[in-house]
Amino acid sequence: TGTTTEREPLPVRVAGSHTFRTISAGGSHTCAVDVAGAAWCWGQGDEGQLGNGDTLDFFAPIAVQGGHLFITISSGSAHTCGVDTA
Numbered sequence: 187t188g189t190t191t192e193r194e195p196l197p198v199r200v201a202g203s204h205t206f207r208t209i210s211a212g213g214s215h216t217c218a219v220d221v222a223g224a225a226w227c228w229g230q231g232d233e234g235q236l237g238n239g240d241t242l243d244f245f246a247p248i249a250v251q252g253g254h255l256f257i258t259i260s261s262g263s264a265h266t267c268g269v270d271t272a
Contacts, residue, residue, distance in 0.1 A: 190245060200218075200228075200246075200247060201228075201245070201246035201247065202246055202247050204218070204220050204226060204247055205220060205221050206218040206219065206220055206221070206226075207219050207220060207221050208258050208259065210259050210260050210261040210266075211261060212229070212235065212261030212262050212263060212264070212265075212266065213230075213261075213262070213263040213264060214229050214230035214264075215227060215228065215229030215230050215231065215235050215236060215261055215266070216228055216229050216261060217236075217237070217250070217259045217260075217261045217266050217268075218247070218259065219256045219257070219258060219259050219268070222255070223255030223256055223257070223271060224249060224250070224255065224256075225237065225249070225250035225254070225256045225259055225268055226247035226248065226249055226250065227244075227247065227248060227250060227261075227266060228244050228245060228246055228247045228248060229243065229244070229245070230243050231243050231244060232264075233264040233265065235261070235262075235264050235265050235266050236248060236250070236266070237250035237251060237252070237266060238250060238251055239251050250268075254268070254270040254271075254272070255270060255271045255272075256268040256269060256270050256271065257269045257270070257271055
């Protein structure tokens with residue numbers, strides 16, 4: 187929901203109006219591919235794992251830079267990898 191508010195362990199909607207095709211949760215961040223193939227990440231970004239060229243934390247989806255379109259994405263402890271459509 188775009189906040190750091192502690193919540194009950196129940197599902198909540200991701201901030202924004204994205205429609206995701208695939209999603210992957212890492213150690214402290216999450217990334218997803220939308221239906222158009224664009225990648226979005228949110229959460230802890232201190233290792234650059236959000237793919238937006240920054241090392242800040244973002245609590246709502248932020249676009250991955252580079253202009254690639256992805257089939258799938260996988261988030262790890264402090265990294266993210268994706269398979270692009272090229």
